Amino acid sequence: MQIRLPEFPPFAVVLFLWLISAPLHAALDIEIFGGGATQIPIAIVPFAAEEKLNQSITQVVAADLQRSGLFRMIEPGGLAPHELIEVVYSEWINRGAGALVIGTTTLLPGGQVALRVRLLDVAKQVQLAAYTETVPTGQLRAAAHRIADIIYEKLTGDIGVFSTRIAYVVKEGKRYALQVADADGFNAQPVIEYTEPIISPAWSPDGKQLAYVSFENKKPVVYVQTLATRTRKAVANFKGSNSAPAWSPDGKRLAVVLSLMGGSQIFLINVDGGGLQRLSQSSGIDTEPSFSPNGQSIIFTSDRGGSPQIYRMQITGRASGTAERLTFEGSYNVSPHYSQDGKSFTFIHRNGDRFNVAIQDLATRQVQLLTDSKFDESPSFAPNGRIILYATEVRGRGILSAVSSDGKTRQQLSTQAGDVREPAWGPLPRLQ
Amino acid sequence: MKKIFAVLLISLLSACASKSTQPTAEVEDKSIGSSSRSTEGSPTTGAVPNLNPLTDPNSVLSKRSVYFDFDSYVVKDEYRSLVQAHAQYLRDNGNARVLLQGNADERGSREYNLALGQRRADAVRNAMTLSGARESQIESVSLGEEKPRGLGHDEASWAENRRTDIRYQGE
Numbered sequence: 001m002q003i004r005l006p007e008f009p010p011f012a013v014v015l016f017l018w019l020i021s022a023p024l025h026a027a028l029d030i031e032i033f034g035g036g037a038t039q040i041p042i043a044i045v046p047f048a049a050e051e052k053l054n055q056s057i058t059q060v061v062a063a064d065l066q067r068s069g070l071f072r073m074i075e076p077g078g079l080a081p082h083e084l085i086e087v088v089y090s091e092w093i094n095r096g097a098g099a100l101v102i103g104t105t106t107l108l109p110g111g112q113v114a115l116r117v118r119l120l121d122v123a124k125q126v127q128l129a130a131y132t133e134t135v136p137t138g139q140l141r142a143a144a145h146r147i148a149d150i151i152y153e154k155l156t157g158d159i160g161v162f163s164t165r166i167a168y169v170v171k172e173g174k175r176y177a178l179q180v181a182d183a184d185g186f187n188a189q190p191v192i193e194y195t196e197p198i199i200s201p202a203w204s205p206d207g208k209q210l211a212y213v214s215f216e217n218k219k220p221v222v223y224v225q226t227l228a229t230r231t232r233k234a235v236a237n238f239k240g241s242n243s244a245p246a247w248s249p250d251g252k253r254l255a256v257v258l259s260l261m262g263g264s265q266i267f268l269i270n271v272d273g274g275g276l277q278r279l280s281q282s283s284g285i286d287t288e289p290s291f292s293p294n295g296q297s298i299i300f301t302s303d304r305g306g307s308p309q310i311y312r313m314q315i316t317g318r319a320s321g322t323a324e325r326l327t328f329e330g331s332y333n334v335s336p337h338y339s340q341d342g343k344s345f346t347f348i349h350r351n352g353d354r355f356n357v358a359i360q361d362l363a364t365r366q367v368q369l370l371t372d373s374k375f376d377e378s379p380s381f382a383p384n385g386r387i388i389l390y391a392t393e394v395r396g397r398g399i400l401s402a403v404s405s406d407g408k409t410r411q412q413l414s415t416q417a418g419d420v421r422e423p424a425w426g427p428l429p430r431l432q
Numbered sequence: 433m434k435k436i437f438a439v440l441l442i443s444l445l446s447a448c449a450s451k452s453t454q455p456t457a458e459v460e461d462k463s464i465g466s467s468s469r470s471t472e473g474s475p476t477t478g479a480v481p482n483l484n485p486l487t488d489p490n491s492v493l494s495k496r497s498v499y500f501d502f503d504s505y506v507v508k509d510e511y512r513s514l515v516q517a518h519a520q521y522l523r524d525n526g527n528a529r530v531l532l533q534g535n536a537d538e539r540g541s542r543e544y545n546l547a548l549g550q551r552r553a554d555a556v557r558n559a560m561t562l563s564g565a566r567e568s569q570i571e572s573v574s575l576g577e578e579k580p581r582g583l584g585h586d587e588a589s590w591a592e593n594r595r596t597d598i599r600y601q602g603e
Contacts, residue, residue, distance in 0.1 A: 197578035199542050219573035241550050241574045244543045264547035285547040334541040
C-alpha cells in the first residue's frame, strides 16, 4: 500500500502537485446533449488584446454558458467592438443576439492582467452589468468563471455555479486518486492517492475540507482532510466498518454509518472525532444519510421495510428518532441527496435492470426520472439546485455526467483514461 | 502471533510424533507442480512440513470464503462446518484474532453494498460466536463492492463477489 501524504517542504509539494496534475490537466472533456426549450441568444466578442494572453477568457465564458443549456452562441461575424462607444446595436439585432458581451484585457507589469467587461441588453440598448478585475495571469480561468457567473445571474436570475469545484475518484489500473477540479473539469488536482479504494467524498459546507472513506487499512475508515494543508484525521475509525460521511449544514458534525453496535446504523460525530451519538435505531441497514438544509432532519436509505427505500427522520426536537418512508415506487431506491432549498431530493431508482437518477418533490411526492442510462450512481445537486452531477457508465467505463434538474439538458464529463466515479459538487465560494 | 505459532508448533509436533512426516509427503504429492523441480531447486521448502492448520491445504481451516445467494446474508448449510471449524480454532487459540471481510457484487449503490457486505460479515461472526468463539476475537467489516475477486460483469463474477473472507491477524 502506498500512502501519498507528502511531508515535503512547500516547494517540493508544489513541484509534486504539478508533476501529478500535468497529465491530468484538462482531463475532463465535456459533451452536451439536448438543450433547454428556451435559450438566450448571446454574442461574446473576443476581448481586446486577449490573443496576447496565455489563456483565452471568452472561450471559457462561452463554454460555461453553453454547458448550462440555457444559452445559444451568436457568432460576431466580423464585428469586434471592445468599448461601449463602438457598439452599434442594430447590427446585433440583425444577427439575432439578445445579449452582448464586450471587454478589454491589459497586460500589466508583474504578470497581472486588468480585465474590463460589459454585459449589454441588445433590445433595450442598455448596460446590464460592468465588471473590472485585475488578476495574475495564472488565475485567468478563475476570472473567466466569475464573469460567466455574473452573466448567468443577470440573464437568468439564478445563482451561477461556474466558480465552484467538484470532487471525484479516478481509478486507473490499481491506483485510486481522489481529485478536485473546477466545475468545468479543468484544473484537476489530486487530494490523495492510494492503491486501495476511496469512496464517498463529501464537501464541508465552507469548501475547505473533504470527508471520505478509505480502505487503506483493510476496512472502511472515515477521514476528514483539509485541502489547503493536506493534513487529515481519521474521524471515525471504530471497530467494524465506518462509512457514508455527510456534513451537517453548520459544518461542525458529520453523520456517519458505523457497524460498531451491530448492523449498519447512522451516528452523529463531531468533526474532531468526539461526541458520538446514535441517530437511527433499526435491526436493518440504515445508510447514506443526507442533511436537510436547516439541519433538523436527515434522509437516508434503509431496508427496514424489506427492500432499500428512502426515509426521513427528524434529528432535533420532540419527534426525533421516528422515520417516515418517502419512496414507494419500485423495490430499490437509494443514495438520497437533499436539494439546497430543501424542497426535493435526488436519488437512484432501479427501473427494471437499469439504475437511474430521479428527483422527488417532498411536498407532492411526485417522482421524475431524469436519465435512461444503465448504471447511474451517486447523484448530488449543484449549489443552485439546477444541475445534478452523477456517475454513469459508457462502454464499460465509469464517467461523470450532469443532468439539469428538469431533465432537459445532459452533459458528459469524460476523461481520457481511467474510471471516474463518486462525484460530489462543492459549495459556492464564500464571499469574503 | 509468534507465541501462538510456537504453541501450535509444539502441540502439533507432539501430536504427530509417532506418525513422523508421513502426512507431509502426501501433501507434497498432491500439490500441483510439486515435481522434481521443487525438490531439486529448494530442498528446504520442499521438505519442511506445513504444520500450520490455517494454511495446510488439507485442513478445512485453509478454506476462507463463505458464499451467499443474491441479496442474502444467510450462511448456507454447506458452509456450516467450515464456519464451525474456524470457531473451534478461535476457541482453542484464545490469542487468535480474525478479520471477517464481507463483500457484495457491483450492482447498485456503493454505500448500500457496503452495508450488505457488512451483514454478510456479521452473519459469519454470529455463527462463529454461537459456536464458541469470543466476540473480542472477531472484527467483522465490509469491503462492499470495492475489492471484487471476480472482475467480470456477469452472474459468475457477481456470485464470486457475494462472499465473506476470513483473515487471521498477521495474514
